[in-house]
């Protein structure tokens with residue numbers, strides 16, 4: 001996930017771009033750069049680290065041109081060093097890119113065969129090569145971009161500029177967001193409204209497969225074949241309440257959209273980008289006070305965490321509600337990757353079932369608020385039994401955070417909607433790191449597998465951005481979905497907790513009957529519920545249980561259920577078996593649950609919205625449950 005800004009107008013582009021990048025820094029901040037026209041050439045200045053480093057470098061530079069692009073990076077391909085910072089320049093072309101080019105290895109190899117020389121480790125640089133090559137072959141900037149788009153597979157939003165076209169920016173996207181705003185004298189195009197709002201409140205949101213051509217103050221839209229299309233301008237007219245919600249109708253929707261960022265923030269501290277390894281950062285086992293965490297020596301603390309994990313014989317995950325489903329995902333991840341036995345418990349059950357907590361147990365408590373009474377009681381019980389307790393909280397300095405032996409943070413930012421969304425996806429990302437750390441401590445994670453899993457994790461925020469496009473599908477489908485008698489969510493393995501979460505969200509937001517089931521359990525009873533008034537949501541990613549899940553889907557279909565299936569990539573079989581098939585990016589089994597969450601959250605949100613329910617404050621519920 002990265003942030004991009006382009007500017008064409010009378011101001012100094014550097015000022016506009018850097019201001020814009022500041023508002024986008026939440027999208028990534030491991031390096032930043034600009035390419036701005038000066039004396040007819042793009043002058044490119046890039047810096048490793050936060051935007052302030054780039055600002056220092058820019059302080060002594062002058063620019064006389066009126067067009068430029070900029071980027072703040074969150075590294076996926078290639079470590080966060082200057083040579084990998086954007087913009088990438090090839091010949092007279094510069095580009096900035098947010099997303100992932102999935103077929104980059106093939107395209108890069110082809111270009112290298114033709115003699116191209118790459119100067120970075122990124123997937124993005126090849127876009128600059130492709131555009132520059134098309135221009136060298138006689139195309140203008142517009143037609144060069146139209147020619148190369150079909151070659152790109154994956155998630156991308158891209159700005160491309162070329163020195164021969166000093167008033168033009170080409171922008172195109174598939175997945176990550178792009179917005180363009182224009183006033184009488186200038187055009188700003190960026191990943192997010194925030195970078196545009198200082199200049200105009202009249203904007204156009206680019207949809208996937210749309211292309212924007214900026215020439216001076218003129219903007220035109222095209223499809224990917226280069227055919228002109230018309231688009232409706234959106235006037236942003238925000239009330240103070242809407243400003244707080246950043247334009248979203250509800251905090252819940254805002255928080256659903258924040259997930260690519262919060263997932264990135266959750267995993268960031270625990271991943272070494274250069275070596276593609278996991279290294280839990282400042283967990284602080286045995287330190288005693290959370291206030292001390294910042295002062296810890298990272299290397300010594302990591303060694304201490306590894307030693308503790310190595311000695312662990314049994315893991316307990318304990319939490320309530322949505323956090324409990326995060327724990328279930330953790331159970332699958334930790335057990336499968338580290339071969340350590342894991343038990344996952346609802347806190348109110350755990351605390352009263354007189355649990356046997358053997359020596360060398362690790363109890364992981366999960367709580368967004370860090371104050372949930374049952375989870376806190378479980379934490380105290382576990383500590384009394386002599387277990388090491390690791391807390392995963394969103395609220396720092398909460399009771400659980402203070403009382404636990406080790407500490408990890410969701411880093412999801414404030415979650416206002418009572419129904420938890422971003423805290424869950426952040427925790428799932430964090431549990432990927434914990435499971436890998438446990439597997440490393442146990443000698444169960446070969447280096448190549450670790451690198452693969454880390455790469456999948458790093459790509460997750462970008463994939464999440466493309467999955468958010470299902471918002472419009474559910475906004476439309478909600479009026480039909482709300483008339484169903486009930487909803488059955490099904491999944492297997494690590495996807496099963498997402499089925500439970502989908503059903504919980506539907507119950508708490510839309511007050512409708514919904515059940516989450518392990519798909520293999522259907523024939524042991526719940527199949528009797530299915531008829532044409534029942535909507536079935538089947539989580540069927542391409543993993544080792546896929547064939548079995550499809551058999552369960554066929555059973556449900558044979559009973560007349562209306563089926564929405566959620567799977568990986570193009571899948572004609574699932575599409576044929578379902579009333580609606582939603583394709584998610586093809587990712588590792590460890591990441592599927594994070595992506596699946598988004599459609600089930602959006603579905604409940606829109607069904608509840610169409611029923612006129614109070615989305616941010618569902619009846620009878622509270623954000624923090626500090627009583628039993």
Ligand code: F6R
Nearest residue numbers: 321322323367368369372419420
């Ligand atoms: C559901 C939801 C609740 C919480 C549960 C635990 O959307 O928000 O089920 O997940 O009350 O809360 P925390 O995580 O604060 O312990």
